[in-house]
Each structure stands twice: as C-alpha cells, then as structure tokens.
Amino acid sequence: MPASAEVTPLIPAMRLLLYVAAFLVFLAGLVLFVFPLRTAEWFAWTVNPPMTAVFLGAAYWSAAGLEIAGARSASWESARLAVWPVFVFTTLTLGVTLLHLDRFHLSPDTGALAQVATWAWLAIYATVPVAMLVISWLQNRSRRPALTSVTPRRPVLPPALRLLMVGIAGVLLLYGVALLAVPTYAATWWPWTLSELTARAIGAWLVGLGWSAAQGQSSADLRAVRPVALTSIAFVILQALALLRYGGALTWPSAPVIGFITVLLAIGIAGGWALALSRSPGARTGVS
Numbered sequence: 001m002p003a004s005a006e007v008t009p010l011i012p013a014m015r016l017l018l019y020v021a022a023f024l025v026f027l028a029g030l031v032l033f034v035f036p037l038r039t040a041e042w043f044a045w046t047v048n049p050p051m052t053a054v055f056l057g058a059a060y061w062s063a064a065g066l067e068i069a070g071a072r073s074a075s076w077e078s079a080r081l082a083v084w085p086v087f088v089f090t091t092l093t094l095g096v097t098l099l100h101l102d103r104f105h106l107s108p109d110t111g112a113l114a115q116v117a118t119w120a121w122l123a124i125y126a127t128v129p130v131a132m133l134v135i136s137w138l139q140n141r142s143r144r145p146a147l148t149s150v151t152p153r154r155p156v157l158p159p160a161l162r163l164l165m166v167g168i169a170g171v172l173l174l175y176g177v178a179l180l181a182v183p184t185y186a187a188t189w190w191p192w193t194l195s196e197l198t199a200r201a202i203g204a205w206l207v208g209l210g211w212s213a214a215q216g217q218s219s220a221d222l223r224a225v226r227p228v229a230l231t232s233i234a235f236v237i238l239q240a241l242a243l244l245r246y247g248g249a250l251t252w253p254s255a256p257v258i259g260f261i262t263v264l265l266a267i268g269i270a271g272g273w274a275l276a277l278s279r280s281p282g283a284r285t286g287v288s
Contacts, residue, residue: 008075008076008140009076017132021086021128023064025061025063025064026061028057029058029064031117032047033238033242036053037050039053040114042113042117043117044114044120044122046103046105047198048198049246050249051246051250054242054246055202056201056202058235058241058242062234062235063089065227065230066227066228066231067086069227069231070083070227073224076143078224081215081227083136084211087132087133089211090125092207093204094126094129096200096204103197106118156222157222157225158277161274162218164273165216165217165274166217168210168213168263169211171210172213172263173207176203176205176207177207179203179206180203183200183203186203191250191260213232213267216229222280223278229274229275230275231271232270232274235271
C-alpha cells in the first residue's frame with residue numbers, strides 16, 4: 001500500500017553549491033581533457049603522461065553532469081545521490097593535495113596562470129567539503145513532512161542490475177583505496193605508468209565513482225537513478241575518446257588493460273540498463 005513519507009525540497013544554498021561545483025569541475029575537465037599537453041602552464045600541477053590528464057578530465061566532465069542533475073532535483077532525497085560522492089571525492093583530493101604539495105605550482109618560477117590555478121585549486125578543495133557538510137546540515141534541518149503517495153522504501157532496480165552495480169562499486173572502492181594507500185604497488189596494476197601523485201588522484205576518483213554506484217543501486221526511485229546512469233554513460237564515452245587519442249600509452253594486451261576495458265564495459269552496461277529503466281513507461285517513483 002502507498003504510504004505517506006517525508007519529502008524534503010532542496011534548499012537554495014544546496015542548489016547553488018551544486019551548480020558552482022559543476023562549473024568548477026567543468027573548468028578542470030576543460031584543461032585536462034582538451035589541453036592535456038599544457039598542464040605545466042595552465043593547471044595546478046603537471047600531469048604526465050597525457051593519457052592520465054585526459055582520464056582525469058573525462059572524470060571531471062562526467063561529474064559535472066551528476067552535479068547539474070543534483071542541482072536540478074526537486075528533492076533532497078534525489079540530490080544527495082550527487083552530494084555524497086562529491087563530498088567523498090573532494091575530501092580525499094584535499095588529502096592527496098596536502099600530501100604532495102611539493103608537486104604543485106606554488107614556486108615563483110612557474111607561470112602566473114599555473115600559480116593562479118594552484119591557489120584556486122587549494123581554495124576550492126579546502127572549502128567545498130566544509131561547505132557541503134554545513135549546507136547538508138542546514139538541508140537536514142529543513143526536513144519537514146509532506147503528504148505524498150510513494151512506493152515502499154525498497155530498492156527498485158532488478159536484482160541482476162543491483163548485483164552488477166555492487167560489483168562495480170566493490171572493484172572501484174577497493175582499487176581506489178589501494179591507489180590511495182599504497183600507490184607505488186597498486187599502480188603496477190594500472191594499464192599505464194602512474195606517479196604517486198597521479199595514482200592517488202585517480203584513486204580519489206575511483207572511490208568517488210564507487211561510492212556513487214553503491215548509492216545508486218539501493219535507490220527506491222527509478223527516476224533518481226537517471227543522473228547516475230547518465231554520468232556512467234558519459235564517463236565511458238569520454239574514456240573511449242581518451243583511448244582513441246592516447247591509447248598508445250597503455251601496455252596492450254596486458255592483464256591491467258583487459259581489466260580496465262572490462263570495468264569500463266561493465267559501467268557502460270549498468271549505466272545504459274539503468275537509464276533504460278528510468279525512462280520506461282512503468283518507472284515508479286519513490287523516496288530513497
């Protein structure tokens with residue numbers, strides 16, 4: 001039987017924060033994905049090889065879509081699918097930045113634009129996690145009951161799709177944590193050469209993406225899963241373009257390359273499946 005549930009409108013501060021975050025990650029993705037050979041002059045730190053830059057750029061651009069979708073959500077119950085992965089990623093990236101601060105363009109010998117980009121990077125990653133915690137607290141305080149008919153509070157995705165998403169989340173989270181904790185060792189299983197900084201930067205992204213997949217699989221609203229599905233598809237398409245441009249950096253045909261391609265295909269299948277379900281006439285709505 002349908003039951004009444006609490007539905008919390010998204011407060012203006014949270015909506016604004018998500019739009020600002022989307023704009024910032026779009027700018028980062030623009031430099032990394034479009035101009036991967038200019039990171040020494042235009043980015044906060046020099047990213048080598050270019051395949052690493054375009055991989056990170058693809059991740060930033062796909063995340064921009066997730067944040068825009070979160071900002072456009074009518075309710076907090078849907079928007080938080082975008083908020084918590086971003087909080088996890090930005091917090092981890094702040095830690096990576098402080099750990100490798102000597103690699104960032106803070107020296108007067110670097111170009112003015114690179115220095116500006118570095119200080120902007122530090123300001124963003126120092127303030128965004130705190131802002132998300134504060135605004136999330138305000139968002140939760142705004143919670144008030146509203147009478148609405150919803151489906152029971154249980155996951156609505158098919159068990160097979162949920163299992164696939166759990167598997168993807170597990171792989172991304174475990175390997176992401178390994179790259180963060182033991183980057184030199186874990187990077188030997190990556191399909192191209194990584195430094196400690198780039199290994200940890202990628203690890204932060206993998207944990208954020210894995211968190212998003214873990215949240216998405218348990219959603220009780222098919223329409224709320226759509227942003228995660230679109231983000232997954234965008235991520236795979238952009239990574240495919242990255243491989244077309246700089247795929248020569250990969251150690252073909254090795255186990256790490258096969259694993260990398262397999263995970264990308266799994267993400268694409270899960271994203272396409274979830275998107276198809278979210279657009280179907282029988283899509284049910286509910287509150288997560």
